[in-house]
Amino acid sequence: MTRPRFQERCARWLLLLALVHTIPVVWITPVVAGTAPAAALLALGGASLLAFSREGAAFALFFLGPALIYSGLGWSVAWLLGKLLERLGRGARACLLAALAVAPLLSVYAPIYVAGGHTSSRSANLVELCKNTIDPRLLLGYWIALHAVLAALYAGHLLRDGSPILRLLDRWRRPALATAAVVLAGAVLYGSYPRLICRPLAGLGSARAQLCLARNDSRDRAYWYERAAAQGQPEAIAWMIENTHDRAGKLEWLRKGAEQGDGAIQLALHERLMRDGAVEEASVWLHRAAEGGHLPALLALVEELSRTVYATQSVEMLAERNAWLERAARAGAREARLQLASHHVDGSMGYPADLARARALYRQLAGGGPPTPYERTLGLDAAYYRARIAELESWEKGLAGGDPATSRTLARLYLESQMPGPGVRDRGVALLERLAATGDAAAREDLIVVLRTGDRGIARDPAAAGAWLIRAAEAGDAQAMERVAAGFMSGQEGFPVDYPEARRWLGALIEHHTGGDAAALAQVRRLERELAYIDRLEQDAGGPLLGERELIALGRGTDAESHYRYALQLLVGHGPQRRAEALARLREAARQGHGDAAWRLFQVHERGFPDEVDPAAALEQLQLAVANHHFDATRELAMSYEYGKRGLATDLPRAIALYESALDAGRDNRYGWNLDPGNYNHFSWVESRLKQARAKLDARAPGPRL
Numbered sequence: 001m002t003r004p005r006f007q008e009r010c011a012r013w014l015l016l017l018a019l020v021h022t023i024p025v026v027w028i029t030p031v032v033a034g035t036a037p038a039a040a041l042l043a044l045g046g047a048s049l050l051a052f053s054r055e056g057a058a059f060a061l062f063f064l065g066p067a068l069i070y071s072g073l074g075w076s077v078a079w080l081l082g083k084l085l086e087r088l089g090r091g092a093r094a095c096l097l098a099a100l101a102v103a104p105l106l107s108v109y110a111p112i113y114v115a116g117g118h119t120s121s122r123s124a125n126l127v128e129l130c131k132n133t134i135d136p137r138l139l140l141g142y143w144i145a146l147h148a149v150l151a152a153l154y155a156g157h158l159l160r161d162g163s164p165i166l167r168l169l170d171r172w173r174r175p176a177l178a179t180a181a182v183v184l185a186g187a188v189l190y191g192s193y194p195r196l197i198c199r200p201l202a203g204l205g206s207a208r209a210q211l212c213l214a215r216n217d218s219r220d221r222a223y224w225y226e227r228a229a230a231q232g233q234p235e236a237i238a239w240m241i242e243n244t245h246d247r248a249g250k251l252e253w254l255r256k257g258a259e260q261g262d263g264a265i266q267l268a269l270h271e272r273l274m275r276d277g278a279v280e281e282a283s284v285w286l287h288r289a290a291e292g293g294h295l296p297a298l299l300a301l302v303e304e305l306s307r308t309v310y311a312t313q314s315v316e317m318l319a320e321r322n323a324w325l326e327r328a329a330r331a332g333a334r335e336a337r338l339q340l341a342s343h344h345v346d347g348s349m350g351y352p353a354d355l356a357r358a359r360a361l362y363r364q365l366a367g368g369g370p371p372t373p374y375e376r377t378l379g380l381d382a383a384y385y386r387a388r389i390a391e392l393e394s395w396e397k398g399l400a401g402g403d404p405a406t407s408r409t410l411a412r413l414y415l416e417s418q419m420p421g422p423g424v425r426d427r428g429v430a431l432l433e434r435l436a437a438t439g440d441a442a443a444r445e446d447l448i449v450v451l452r453t454g455d456r457g458i459a460r461d462p463a464a465a466g467a468w469l470i471r472a473a474e475a476g477d478a479q480a481m482e483r484v485a486a487g488f489m490s491g492q493e494g495f496p497v498d499y500p501e502a503r504r505w506l507g508a509l510i511e512h513h514t515g516g517d518a519a520a521l522a523q524v525r526r527l528e529r530e531l532a533y534i535d536r537l538e539q540d541a542g543g544p545l546l547g548e549r550e551l552i553a554l555g556r557g558t559d560a561e562s563h564y565r566y567a568l569q570l571l572v573g574h575g576p577q578r579r580a581e582a583l584a585r586l587r588e589a590a591r592q593g594h595g596d597a598a599w600r601l602f603q604v605h606e607r608g609f610p611d612e613v614d615p616a617a618a619l620e621q622l623q624l625a626v627a628n629h630h631f632d633a634t635r636e637l638a639m640s641y642e643y644g645k646r647g648l649a650t651d652l653p654r655a656i657a658l659y660e661s662a663l664d665a666g667r668d669n670r671y672g673w674n675l676d677p678g679n680y681n682h683f684s685w686v687e688s689r690l691k692q693a694r695a696k697l698d699a700r701a702p703g704p705r706l
Contacts, residue, residue, distance in 0.1 A: 084096070145183075197209075198210075198212040198213045198216070199213060202224065202227075205231075207227075207228050207231035207232070207233050207236075208233075210224045210225075210227045210228040210231070210233075210236075211224070211225075211228040211233050211235060211236055214228055214236065214239070222243065225239045225240060225243075226240060229253065229256070232256075232260055234257065234260055234262055237253055237256055237257040237260065237262070237265070238257065238262075238265070240253045241253045241254055241257060241265065241268070250272075251269075251272060254268060254269040254272060255269060257269075258285055258288070261292060263289040263292045263293070263294025263296075263297055264289075264294060264296070266285045266286070266288055266289035266292070266294070266297065267285075267286065267289045267294060267296055267297045267300060269282075269285045270282045270283075270285045270286040270289065270297075270300070273285065283304075286300060286301050286304065287301065290324060290327075293331060295328065295331055295332070295333045298324060298327060298328035298331065298333060298336070299328055299333055299335055299336065301324050302321060302324050302325045302328060302336065302339075305317060305320060305321035305324065306321055306349075308321075309321055309349075309419070310418075313419065315350075318349065318350050318419060319350070321349075322349065322350055322351070325339060325340065326340070329361075332368075332369075334365060334368075334369065334371070334372050334375065335372060335374055335375075337361050337364055337365055338361075338365060338375075338380070340361055341358045341361035341362050341365070341388075342358075343421075344357045344358040344361070345358045345392070345413065346413040346414065346416075346417040346424075347413070347414055347417050347420050347421045347424030347427070348417035348418045348419060348420060348421070348424075349418060349419050349421075350419055350420075350421050351421045352421040352422060352423065352424065353410075353413075353414060353421070353423075353424050353427060355392050355395060355396050356396075358392055359389050359392045359393065362385045362388050362389045362392070363385075363389060365380075365382075365385045366382045366385035366386050366389070367382070394406075395409070395410065402434075404435055404438065404440060407431045407434060407435050407443075408431075408435060408440075408442070408443060410427075410428075410431055411428045411429075411431035411432045411435070411443070411446075412428075413428075414427050414428030414431070415428035415429075415432075415446075415450065415458075425458055429447070429450065429451075429458060432444075432446055432447040432450070433447060436468060436471075439475065441472070441477065444468055444471070444472050445472075447465075447468055448465045448468050448469050448472075448493075449465075451464045451465035451468070451494075452465035452493060452494055461494075462493070462494030463494055464494070465493065465494040466484075466487065466493060466494030466495045467494075469483055469484055469487070469493060469494070470484055473505065476512075478509065478512055478513075481505055481508060481509050481512065482505075482509060484505050485502050485505035485506045485509060485530070486502075488501040488502035488505065489502040489530075489534075491574065491577060496548040497548070497573055497574050497577075498547045498548045499534050499537070499538075499545035499546075499547070499573055500544075500545070500546070500547040501547060501548075502534065503531065503534055506527050506530055506531055506534075507531075509523075509527050510524050510527050510528065513527070537572050537573060538572075540572045541568050541569060541572040541573065542565075542568060543565075545569060545572070545573045546569055551566070551569055554566050554569070559592070560588075560589045560592035560593060560594035560597065561589075561594065563585045563586070563588045563589035563592070563594070563597070564585070564586065564589040564594050564596060564597045564600075566582075566585050567582040567583070567585035567586045567589065567597065567600070568582075568600075570582035570585070571600075583601070583604065583612075586600050586601050586604075587601065590621060590624055590625075593628050594628065595624075595625045595628035595629060595630030595633065596625075596630065598621045598622070598624040598625035598628060598630065598633065599621075599622075599625040599630050599632055599633045601617075601621040602618050602621040602622040602625060602633065602636075605617040605618035605621060606618040615646065615647065618646070619646050619647070619648075622636060622637055622640075622646075623637065626658070626661070629661075629664075629665040630665060631662055631665040631666045634658055634659075634661050634662035634665055635658075635659070635662040635686055635689075637658050638654075638655045638656075638658030638659045638661075638662060638689070638693075639655070639689070641654045641655040641658060642655035642689075642693055642696075652693055652696055652697040652700070653697065655693050656690060656693045656694055656697065659686055659689055659690040659693060660690065662686050663683070663686055663687065663690070666683050666686070
């Protein structure tokens with residue numbers, strides 16, 4: 001028999017491979033693999049070999065039948081295709097072979113029904129079936145090699161007789177087949193590597209071999225992973241952590257993995273311990289993971305320290321937190337760079353305000369790496385960072401050009417930042433001062449609040465706040481004018497008590513509201529009541545209330561009258577704030593012989609504040625005032641002796657003498673009491689009391705009564 005031509009052999013092999021690789025139904029695999037005869041023999045059973053069994057023969061035919069049918073069908077298809085190839089022309093034959101060569105490639109994606117009939121909804125293709133049972137790399141290599149062979153056979157079929165390529169192929173055919181056999185044997189060995197090599201070594205205790213078996217042995221996977229994990233294999237430990245479901249066992253494997261230095265496992269152990277309430281141990285593992293450079297652990301440590309800083313306001317803790325944050329940023333953590341950029345924008349968390357540094361960090365975020373889940377959640381992408389960079393650049397230009405809106409924005413950022421860095425608050429105040437100097441009312445008000453209250457970490461400066469409030473009032477701000485007037489009356493908002501100044505600003509306010517509508521008229525009436533109140537205070541003080549400078553000058557006096565007038569100014573005009581100082585000045589004036597001062601002290605100890613009431617001290621000051629020829633005091637002491645009040649025994653002669661002394665003191669006019677015509681009524685009243693006391697004394701004298 002003549003040897004077939006090379007092209008004919010190519011066509012036969014092409015047909016063979018195409019037929020084998022286009023059978024898509026899984027349940028005929030025994031037929032294709034050649035196991036149908038063996039299955040039939042098993043069906044007959046051992047007993048059927050000695051004694052014929054119709055049931056066994058029926059089962060054998062059941063298995064052999066499909067094999068005979070599909071073999072017949074395959075032979076018929078091959079015979080028909082061969083006849084068809086003989087009758088077709090060269091071009092048509094080439095097209096048919098090309099279709100057969102492409103069929104295996106497409107067949108791997110054809111549906112194979114793995115349950116039920118062809119109407120079943122559960123189906124898969126060959127790739128899906130093999131990817132969980134065969135190494136995908138082997139499957140890919142096999143299909144690449146198959147189609148390379150098909151392409152070569154098809155190309156060989158198309159070549160003409162005597163072609164140099166045919167001669168070359170014929171020459172290298174045997175070496176190629178040998179090479180293919182070697183490659184096939186190598187693939188078989190590679191596929192059997194876990195069973196032939198790893199299993200013996202795993203039995204001898206090799207951790208790598210145990211890990212190899214665990215990867216490839218689905219049946220005993222848990223056993224081999226556990227043995228490899230016991231020897232410290234990180235992959236095996238991770239698998240045991242993932243697949244151990246009892247609490248104690250999982251915690252044990254987490255600790256073992258953490259001790260191996262795995263940052264991810266150390267962080268997972270930290271989270272588990274935090275849930276269990278073991279805070280101290282959890283903190284230790286978090287620090288170890290962060291020290292190892294594990295980025296999620298670095299970020300988690302920064303977050304934990306941030307919460308502590310917010311709660312304790314600890315400067316030392318803030319420094320530690322910032323050191324970890326900067327380390328995370330240097331390691332490439334996008335969230336850390338985002339936080340640093342934010343801190344440099346507003347000067348928060350101990351960082352200085354540095355717009356240039358913030359822009360550099362935003363540029364890194366805009367140009368490096370995909371966004372993290374945190375960024376995707378907040379919608380922070382490259383476009384956002386570019387917009388942020390443009391905004392910071394506009395702020396820098398606006399700040400250099402004195403733009404009020406930019407200054408206001410940055411001042412608010414600097415004053416509201418949490419735990420600001422060095423100089424941040426001062427920059428905010430400077431920006432507010434620059435805006436306030438241009439007449440910006442909102443900036444001026446913010447500046448006054450900050451300086452008056454010491455809010456947001458700024459040192460209190462009530463005097464400076466008052467000066468800015470006066471500037472606002474001088475600019476015609478009615479509300480500021482009213483606050484200035486109230487400040488001079490009450491000594492608040494950084495102002496000293498100064499009633500002349502208060503009177504001046506109240507007059508300016510009345511002038512401002514005069515000629516307005518009904519609301520303005522109501523304001524004028526209210527302000528006039530304020531002026532009337534000042535008039536009453538001056539009446540109580542016995543003269544005009546002094547301004548701050550005049551009051552300070554009066555307070556420098558050392559004579560009794562200066563002490564007394566200074567004390568009256570404090571008692572009437574300053575209320576409880578300077579009452580202690582006023583009483584001390586009254587005592588000094590009384591000590592120097594000022595009767596009015598002693599009389600005032602008597603009134604304080606007689607019916608002053610509860611902590612000032614002291615009957616013994618009141619009587620002492622009353623007697624001191626009497627000694628200094630004070631009319632009211634002498635009259636009061638006389639009444640005390642007449643009626644036996646204030647712990648004194650009734651003594652009519654002493655009372656009569658005191659009434660006479662009171663009249664002498666009134667005529668003496670030492671303290672100017674009788675300059676008021678109304679006081680003459682008091683003088684007449686004393687004369688009547690004197691007559692009454694003498695009548696009482698005469699009634700008690702022994703002797704006949706008429």
